[in-house]
Amino acid sequence: MALGEFALIERYFRAAGASRSDVPIGVGDDGAILRPPPGFDLVAVSDTLVEGVHFPQGAAPRSIGHRALAVNLSDIAAMGATPAWALLSLTLPTVDEPWLAEFSAGFGVLACEHEVALVGGDTTRGPLTLGVQVLGFVPQGEGLRRSGGRPGDLLCVSGTPGDAAAGLALLQRASARPAVPSAEVSSSTLSAPLATLQQRFEYPTPRLALGARLRTLASAGIDVSDGLYGDATKLAAASGCAVHIEPQRLPCSAALTAAVAAGVFTAAEAMAFVCAGGDDYELLFTMPPAAIPALQADIDRGDVTIIGALASGAGLWLLEQGVAQPATAAGFDHFG
Amino acid sequence: MALGEFALIERYFRAAGASRSDVPIGVGDDGAILRPPPGFDLVAVSDTLVEGVHFPQGAAPRSIGHRALAVNLSDIAAMGATPAWALLSLTLPTVDEPWLAEFSAGFGVLACEHEVALVGGDTTRGPLTLGVQVLGFVPQGEGLRRSGGRPGDLLCVSGTPGDAAAGLALLQRASARPAVPSAEVSSSTLSAPLATLQQRFEYPTPRLALGARLRTLASAGIDVSDGLYGDATKLAAASGCAVHIEPQRLPCSAALTAAVAAGVFTAAEAMAFVCAGGDDYELLFTMPPAAIPALQADIDRGDVTIIGALASGAGLWLLEQGVAQPATAAGFDHFG
Numbered sequence: 001m002a003l004g005e006f007a008l009i010e011r012y013f014r015a016a017g018a019s020r021s022d023v024p025i026g027v028g029d030d031g032a033i034l035r036p037p038p039g040f041d042l043v044a045v046s047d048t049l050v051e052g053v054h055f056p057q058g059a060a061p062r063s064i065g066h067r068a069l070a071v072n073l074s075d076i077a078a079m080g081a082t083p084a085w086a087l088l089s090l091t092l093p094t095v096d097e098p099w100l101a102e103f104s105a106g107f108g109v110l111a112c113e114h115e116v117a118l119v120g121g122d123t124t125r126g127p128l129t130l131g132v133q134v135l136g137f138v139p140q141g142e143g144l145r146r147s148g149g150r151p152g153d154l155l156c157v158s159g160t161p162g163d164a165a166a167g168l169a170l171l172q173r174a175s176a177r178p179a180v181p182s183a184e185v186s187s188s189t190l191s192a193p194l195a196t197l198q199q200r201f202e203y204p205t206p207r208l209a210l211g212a213r214l215r216t217l218a219s220a221g222i223d224v225s226d227g228l229y230g231d232a233t234k235l236a237a238a239s240g241c242a243v244h245i246e247p248q249r250l251p252c253s254a255a256l257t258a259a260v261a262a263g264v265f266t267a268a269e270a271m272a273f274v275c276a277g278g279d280d281y282e283l284l285f286t287m288p289p290a291a292i293p294a295l296q297a298d299i300d301r302g303d304v305t306i307i308g309a310l311a312s313g314a315g316l317w318l319l320e321q322g323v324a325q326p327a328t329a330a331g332f333d334h335f336g
Numbered sequence: 337m338a339l340g341e342f343a344l345i346e347r348y349f350r351a352a353g354a355s356r357s358d359v360p361i362g363v364g365d366d367g368a369i370l371r372p373p374p375g376f377d378l379v380a381v382s383d384t385l386v387e388g389v390h391f392p393q394g395a396a397p398r399s400i401g402h403r404a405l406a407v408n409l410s411d412i413a414a415m416g417a418t419p420a421w422a423l424l425s426l427t428l429p430t431v432d433e434p435w436l437a438e439f440s441a442g443f444g445v446l447a448c449e450h451e452v453a454l455v456g457g458d459t460t461r462g463p464l465t466l467g468v469q470v471l472g473f474v475p476q477g478e479g480l481r482r483s484g485g486r487p488g489d490l491l492c493v494s495g496t497p498g499d500a501a502a503g504l505a506l507l508q509r510a511s512a513r514p515a516v517p518s519a520e521v522s523s524s525t526l527s528a529p530l531a532t533l534q535q536r537f538e539y540p541t542p543r544l545a546l547g548a549r550l551r552t553l554a555s556a557g558i559d560v561s562d563g564l565y566g567d568a569t570k571l572a573a574a575s576g577c578a579v580h581i582e583p584q585r586l587p588c589s590a591a592l593t594a595a596v597a598a599g600v601f602t603a604a605e606a607m608a609f610v611c612a613g614g615d616d617y618e619l620l621f622t623m624p625p626a627a628i629p630a631l632q633a634d635i636d637r638g639d640v641t642i643i644g645a646l647a648s649g650a651g652l653w654l655l656e657q658g659v660a661q662p663a664t665a666a667g668f669d670h671f672g
Contacts, residue, residue: 024377025481029574030414030559031381033479036372041360044455045367046423046469050462078366087382089425089467119380126386127463131425133382135471143369145361223366238365 005123008095012104017086017111017118032119034085040137045075051128056168056175061099063202065106068130070204071225073114074281077211078223080144081136083114088121089131114208142215144285149220149239153286155308156295158207160253161228165277166265167201170194193258200255204281210298214285217294221285227276229327231284232308233316239286242313244324250274251305286310341459344431348440353422353447353454368455370421376473381411387464392504392511397435399538401442404466406540407561409450410617413547414559416480417472419450424457425467450544478551480621485556485575489622491644492631494543496589497564501613502601503537506530529594536591540617546634550621553630557621563612565663567620568644569652575622578649580660586610587641622646 014027025033036042049068051057069086076083088107092100111118116134138144170190190198207223214221222235229245236243252274260270287295298304308319317324350363361369372378385404387393405422412419424443428436447454452470474480506526526534543559550557558571565581572579588610596606623631634640644655653660 024477025479029482030411030557031379031417033415033474034378034380035476036378038374042370042372042378042471043367044370044421044423044469044471046425046457046467048425048427048458048460048465048467050427050460053460053462075366079369081367085380087380087469089382089384091384091386091465121382122384124384124386124389126389126465129384129427129462129465129467131382131384131465131467133380133423133469135378135380138369140371141360143361146365221366 008100008123012100013088013118016104016108018115020084020115020117023085023117023119026117026119032085034119034135037137039140041140041143043076043079043081043136043138043143044133045072045079046131046133047071047075048129048131056171058175059171060202061102062106064130065103066110066203068132069107069110069116069134070206070281072132072134073110073206073208074204074223074225076134076136077206077208078144078221078283079138080142080211080215080221081138082212083116083134083136083208085119085135086111086116087133088118090121090123091126091129092123093126093128138215144211144215144218144221146220146222146235146238149235149241149286149310151241151310151312153219153288153310154292154306155232155243155245155284155286155310156304156306157224157228157251157282157284158210158304159280159282160251160256161224161280161282162270162274162277163197163200163253163256164204164279165273166256166259166270167197167199168279169265169273170198171201191262193255194264196255197259201279204279206281207283210283214283217291218285218287221283224278224280224282224284226278228284229275229316235284235286236310236316237314239310241310242315242317243308244311244317244319245308246319247275249305249307251302344436344459348436349424349454352440352444354451356420356451356453359421359453359455362453362455368421368423370455370471373473375476377476377479379412379415379417379472379474379479380469381408382467382469383407383411384465384467392507394511395507396538397438398442400466401439402446402539404468405443405446405452405470406542406617408468408470409446409542409544410540410559410561412470412472413542413544414480414557414619415474416478416547416551416557417474418548419452419470419472419544421455421471422447422452423469424454426457426459427462427465428459429462429464474551480547480551480554480557482556482558482571482574485571485577485622485646487577487646487648489555489624489646490628490642491568491579491581491620491622491646492640492642493560493564493587493618493620494546494640495616495618496587496592497560497616497618498606498610498613499533499536499589499592500540500615501609502592502595502606503533503535504615505601506534507537527598529591529598530600532591533595537615540615542617543619546619550619553627554621554623557619560616560618560620562614564620565611565652571620571622572646572652573650575646577646578651578653579644580647580653580655581644582655583611585641585643587638
C-alpha cells in the first residue's frame with residue numbers, strides 16, 4: 001500500500017490537533033508561520049522517542065502518539081508555560097496505514113485536549129523514530145527554571161511516581177512471552193491495578209494546569225522523566241543546593257501497593273520504580289514554606305506531596321530516622 | 337569511552353552556534369526560553385536526516401552537521417525569513433567523540449555564520465538520525481508562501497541545480513569501492529570539477545540573503561530539496577497554476593559540464609541531475625516581470641536564472657521549440 005509522503009501528511013496529519021487563529025500558515029509550506037502574542041516569552045522543547053529505547057517494539061501506536069506529544073507537554077509544564085504549536089518529525093520503516101491512523105489519533109486527541117495545533121514537521125523513511133517539538137508561552141520573564149531553588153525551600157512532587165516504570169515492566173514481561181505480542185496485551189486482560197499501571201506508562205498525563213499555577217508559587221521546577229532521585233539531583237545542582245529527601249514521605253499509588261501485595265512486584269522493586277523509574281512525567285518542584293497554603297488543597301488530595309527540602313551544600317541526601325546519608329541516583333542516562 | 341548524555345551536551349553542544357541576547361535560557365533546562373521581537377511573525381521549520389537515506393553510511397561527520405542545519409536554513413530562506421534559534425535532536429548508535437567533535441563543528445560553523453543560537457534539543461541512543469528545527473522571523477504578514485504565484489509570473493531558480501545530485505553520485509560510487517571508505521574520500525583526490533560537485537552535496541549553501549530580498553519581490557517561493565521539476569510542480573499546485581519550463585534555459589554549472597566532457601557522467605545523467613536531483617537547496621520562486629530590474633544584477637551574474645513561467649491551468653509543461661508538452665516529475669518522495 002504505497003502512500004506518498006505528501007498524501008500521508010494530508011491524510012493523517014493535516015487535521016491532527018487543534019485549529020488556532022494564531023497560525024497564518026500551518027502544515028504544507030516550507031515552514032509554518034506563527035503569530036506569538038506580544039508580552040510573552042516563547043518556550044521551545046524537543047523530545048524524541050526511539051523504538052526499542054523509549055517504548056517496546058510492537059507497542060500500541062495510539063500510546064506512542066500520545067507519549068510522543070505528552071513528554072514534550074510535560075517539559076512545557078515544567079517551564080510553567082502554556083503550549084500552543086507542535087512540529088512532528090516522523091521516521092517510519094514503512095507506511096502502515098492502520099498504524100498511522102492509531103498514532104495520529106493518539107497524538108491528535110491529546111493535542112486537541114490542550115489546544116495544541118500541529119503546524120509542521122516532516123516524514124522520512126528509516127528506523128521508527130518520533131521527534132516532536134512544542135512551542136508555548138509564558139508571560140515575559142516568568143518561565144520556571146531549574147535554577148531558582150534556595151536552601152530551606154521544600155521539595156514537592158505531583159502524583160505518584162513509579163507507576164509508569166511498573167507499567168513498563170508489565171509490558172516488557174508481556175512482550176517476553178512470544179505467543180502474546182505486546183501490542184495485543186489489552187488492559188482488559190489485566191487486573192484493575194495492573195491495568196492502571198500500564199495505562200500510566202502508555203498514557204501519561206502532562207501536568208500543565210499545575211505547571212501554570214507553579215509559575216508564581218514555585219522557586220524551581222523540573223519534570224520527572226529520568227527518575228525522581230536523578231531529577232531531584234539535577235534540580236538541586238542547577239540551584240546550587242543540596243537536596244534532602246525523606247524516603248518514607250514518598251507517595252506510592254494504590255495500584256502499585258496492590259501489585260506488591262499481590263506478589264507481582266517485590267517491595268524493593270516497587271521502591272526502585274518510585275525512586276529511579278522514569279517516564280512518569282510528574283512535576284518535581286521547590287517552593288518556600290510560605291507557598292504551602294496555596295497548595296494545601298492539592299496536598300490534602302494527594303495531588304502534591306512534600307518529600308524533602310533543599311539545603312546548603314551539594315548532592316542528594318536521604319533522611320532516615322533523622323540522619324542524612326549521602327546517596328547517588330544518576331537517573332536514566334541514555335549514554336551512561 | 338562512556339560519556340553521559342549531560343556531559344555530551346555540555347562538551348559538544350553548549351557552545352555550538354552563536355550567542356544571542358534574545359535567549360534568556362538556552363540548553364540545560366526542561367526547555368529553552370526565547371524572546372521574539374515584537375511586530376514579527378515566527379517561522380518554524382523542521383527537517384530530519386537519516387543515515388542511509390539522506391547521506392551515505394560513513395559520510396563525513398562535519399558534512400552531516402553542516403547539512404542537518406543547512407537543509408533547515410534553506411526552508412527558512414524559502415519563507416523569506418531570518419533564522420534565530422535551532423533545536424537539535426541527536427539519535428546516536430554510540431558515543432564516538434571524534435565523530436561528535438566533527439559533527440558539532442560542521443553544525444556550529446554554519447550556525448555562527450548566520451547568527452543562529454543552538455538553544456535546546458535532546459540526545460538519545462538509536463540508529464543515526466539528526467532532527468533539526470529552526471525558528472526565525474519575518475515582518476508580520478510578509479512570509480513568502482508557495483501559494484502566491486499568478487499566471488504570467490516568471491519562474492526563476494538560484495544557482496545551478498543538479499550539482500548536489502552529481503556530487504552524491506560521486507560519493508556513492510566511492511563508497512561502492514570497499515577498499516576506500518567514503519568518509520576517507522577526500523576532495524583532494526578528485527579533479528577540481530568533481531571536488532566542486534561533491535562539495536555542493538556535502539556543504540550546500542542556504543540562500544538566506546536572497547530569500548530575505550525575495551520577500552518583497554517574489555510572489556511565491558519554495559526550496560529545491562526534492563528536485564527542480566517536482567518542486568516547481570508543488571509551487572504551481574499551491575498557486576493554482578500550471579508551470580511551463582523551458583529546458584534549454586536550465587542553468588548547468590561549469591563543474592557539471594566539465595564532468596560530462598570528461599565522461600564521468602553522460603549528458604542524460606547530467607540532465608536528470610538538473611531536473612530531478614534533490615539536495616541542492618537552491619530557491620525556486622515566481623515573480624511578476626516588473627520585478628526583473630531589481631534582480632538584473634543577480635541574473636547577469638548567473639546567480640538567478642529565469643527558466644519559465646506560470647500559466648493558467650495545472651501541471652508541469654515543458655516548452656520545446658515553442659511547443660508545450662505535458663510532463664511529470666514527482667520529485668523525490670520518501671514513500672513513493
